[in-house]
Amino acid sequence: METLVATVLIVIVFMVASMVLNSLFVGSFLHNENQVREELLQLQYQYQYGKLEIPYNDEVGAWNIAVKKEDWDTFNNIIFSASHNESNAKITFEVLDELD
Known part of the structure; x- marks a missing residue:
């Protein structure tokens, strides 16, 4: 009887551990912002060298990316x-960006 109880407890502990690890991995993949941050940095680089037409809209995975320009007095x-x-x-x- 003790062997059966110990086996059930071990199985329950491993099931809980696997569910916790699964939720951690899923959460890290869903909230991974590295790809979209890299895309924003590439767009900034393209803007600095005159290669980006503004306004710009794109979609990367589940992210909507937009680049807009606001004109102020001196920049x-x-x-x-x-x-x-x-x-x-x-x-x-x-x-x-300062106006010329």
Whole structure:
């Protein structure tokens, strides 16, 4: 009888451990922002060297990427943003560009 109880407890412990690991891996894959951050940096590089037409919109996986320009008095404000379709996560950064 003790052997059966010990076996059941071991099976339960391993099941719980595998479910925890599975949720950790799924969470890390769903919330991985590296690819979209790299895309935003590439777009910034393209903008700095005149290769990017603004406004710019694209979709990378479940992320919507947008680059917009706001004209201010003495400079342009270039907004690079990405928003996740499912989790509503947002990544935004701005670049100030002086007018010539």
